[in-house]
Amino acid sequence: MDEALAPTAERGTRTAAAVDTAAPAGVDPVALRAWLADHRPDLLGADPLDGALTATLLAGGKSNLTYRIDGGARPMVLRRPPLGHVLRTAHDMGREFRIISALAGTDVPVPAAYVLVDDTDGTAGVGTDFYLMELVEGRILRTAADNAGFDPETLNGLGFRLVETLAALHELDPADVGLADFGRPDGYLARQVRRWGQQYDGSRSRDLPDLDRLLDRIANDIPETRFTSLLHGDFRLDNVLVAQDAGGRASVAAILDWEMATIGDSLADLGLLGLYWNLAEVGLGSPDLGLTAIDPAVGYPEFDELCARYAELRGIRLPSLSWYLAFAALKLAIILEGIHYRHEAGETLGPGFDGIGNLVAPLARYGLRALEEDA
16 A cells, blocks of 8 residues: 555556566566476466566555566566565465455456465575466556546546445455455454554654554544455555546456455445545645545546445445544555655665655644544
C-alpha cells in the first residue's frame, strides 16, 4: 500500500518502459534462468537453453519489490521482499502466492500464479523467497494524467466495477477456495492495531505526536466486527490493472499486491478504499500529493455512492466508517514512516522517497479528524 504516493509507474503492464538489460539490485537474471532451466523449463519456452533473461525493476513498489522478467516463453512478473529493514511477517511471499492461486477461476480477477521459490541459498538469483506470476495487460490509474483517454461515463462505471470486485471478494466463502485457515477472524482488529503499533515502534526515529495520539485513540475504541470475509488488505484503484475494450468500456483486469491479504473485518478493506478515494481531503501540503487519479469532477463516483453499491450487493446495512477511515490513515502513516526510516538508512531502491516522511503527520491529522466526526 505504500507506493500510492510514489511517482507514476506501470507495474505489471505490457506498456512498461523499455527493458534495462543491466541487472537491477535484488535479482540476478543469469542465475534465475539457470534455476528455471532446471526446475521450470516450461517458463523458458521451446528451447530452455536459448537466450537470456532480463529483469526490470518496475517503479512504484516501495514495499515488496516487483520486477518484469523478459526473455522467457512469455513476459513474467517477479515479486520479492524489500532489500532492507524487513519484518518477516509483513513480507510473506507464500501468502501472496497462495491467495492468488486460490482465487483463480473466481469472480475476483488475479494474475496466474506460476511458481513460489524458497531461494534463501541464492541459487535462483534472488536470495530470499519470491514468486513468479503472469504479466497481465492493462493500465494503472495513479495520477490525473492517467485518466487521459477515458470519458466521464467510463470513469464512473470503472469506480462501480472496482467496488463490485471488492464485494465479490468479500462474498467468497474462504473454505470454498481452500483458504479456511488463511486468517483468524476473531480478534482481527485488535491484533491489527497491536501489529501496526509494533511496526511503528520498529521504525521510530523522530517525534510524531499526532501519530502517537491517533494510535492511542484507535487502540482505545476498537469496534465490534460485524462482517467477516477474505480481505485484500490494500484495496484501492492503483492496485488494480484496468483494461479497456474496443467499445471503450473499462474493466478490472487484475487485482495486484496481495501482501496484506487475510481473513478479517470486511470494513477494513472498505475504510482503506475510502481513505484513498478521498485522498485529496487529507490536506497534505507537500508537492508529493496530487498523486491520485480519483476526482469526481472528471467522472468518478463519490465514495458514498460506492458504499451504497457495496451494501446493496452484499445485502447489508453499513455502520459509520469513521474508525475504519482513521485506522486506514494510521496504517498508511506507519508504512510511510517505515519507508522514511529505510530511506534514511540508505535501504530503498528507485526514486521518489525524499518527500515520503513529510506525508506522515498530515495523514495522522486526517485520522484524528475522522474520529472527531463520529464523536
